[in-house]
Amino acid sequence: MNIDPATGWCQQAQHCPSPNFNERPEAEISLLVIHNISLPPGQFNTGRVQQFFQNQxxxxxxxxxxxxxxxxxSAHFLIERDGAVTQFVSCLQRAWHAGVSSFEGRETCNDFSIGIELEGTDFEPFTDAQYLALAQLTRQLQARYPAITPSRICGHSDIAPVRKTDPGPHFDWARYRASVAANEGEQ
Known part of the structure; x- marks a missing residue:
């Protein structure tokens, strides 16, 4: 996967533009936020997430x-259960994924973050294909935006702990981090 520096779009992702974004303030992209979503809750492969992010x-x-x-x-990306990656908002734009949020004392995380939704719930494990796609996408985002270091990758629950629980207790952080680190040199 490659992130085009001029457009902020991942060339290998399916593009499904959302109207739910705006311009980023002049801020370095320095945070990656992992979420989960399914629509209806607990149902997968419905196409409803895409419709939701497009106001349809x-x-x-x-x-x-x-x-x-x-x-x-919206989020910048969605990774479906089969590992398919869809992009809704250019990485250069501010997607509306974090809401009221704070990371290391800095509020409004949408200003400086990339949001990735995993199709899933708090109540069941994610798939091998999702972990693989997430690790590959993470490495590309880190290559394009080097301020996204391992310590600046978090869950929605970390930046909005009173409001949010995702990606949930079934997200295997150790597996994900090891997968990203094991292939840091790959492009």
Whole structure:
């Protein structure tokens, strides 16, 4: 995977542009935030996450969708259960993934972070394909944005601990970090 420095788009990802973004302030991209999402909750491969991030979700299709009908959110990337990567927002733009948040005393993490959603829940493990794709994408993001060091990779729960629990207790941080570190030299 390669991140185009001029556009901020990953050339190997499926592109599914979201309207839910705005310009970043002049700030170095220095944080990677890992999330989880499934729509409806606990159901996978529905295409609903993509619809949600594009403001095209049919809110009458499931009772849960009414609760999120007015939300306007996005992430830079989604990694599906099979490892497929979709990009919604250029890395050069501010995706709306973190909400009210703080990292090391600095608020509004959307200003300086990249958000990656893993298709999943807090209640079950992620797939081998997701860990592989996440490690590959992480290495490319670190190559393009060197301020994203291992200590500046966190979960949504770390930057919004009262509000959020993702990526959840089934996310294997040790496995993920080892996978990223084992192939640091690969491009």
């Amino acid at each position: 979700l049919d809110t009458s299709a499931h009772p849960f969708f009414g609760a999120i009908a007015e939300l306007r959110v």
